[in-house]
Amino acid sequence: MSSIVACERCGQRNRTRPAAPGRPVCGKCKAALPWIAEADGRSFPEVVEKSPMPVLVDFWAPWCGPCRQVTPALEQVARQLAGRIKLVKVNIDTAPGLQRRFQVQAVPTLLVVTGGRVTARRSGAAPAGALRQWVEQHLPAVPARTP
DSSP, X not given: OOEEEEOTTTOOEEEEOSSOSSOOBOTTTOOBOOEEEEOOTTTHIIIIITOSSOEEEEEEOTTOHHHHHHHHXXXXXXXXXXXXXXXXXXXXXXXXXXXXXXXXXXXXXXXXXXXXXXXXXXXXXXXXXXXXXXXXXXXXXXXXXOO
């Protein structure tokens, strides 16, 4: 299922798909768009493991207060790191196989998945600044631009 994302730069509304080659960009101004998607047991391999960019996976549950609290912070991090990460939300109530596979004992549990491999893990809610710092520590280095 696609989602509609407004470009932070020009306001253009753009459609993004959960799984796609490359990175989403605004159709009007070509700015990087935040990539926020959902996955379940069936779509997880395509949406997360085959992603062309690192993925921040949020294992959450609708009955979890801290999960609802951290959602805006995670979406803020996805906007701030647009073009560098993809945020994928996994509801453990509808994806118990993924909960078992990744040994999720508490929610929210966050994973950074790069190239199909888990490279970082943390549990619990945190403010956006702390989450961004944690994610950036576990992202591949951005190559320096040469003039």
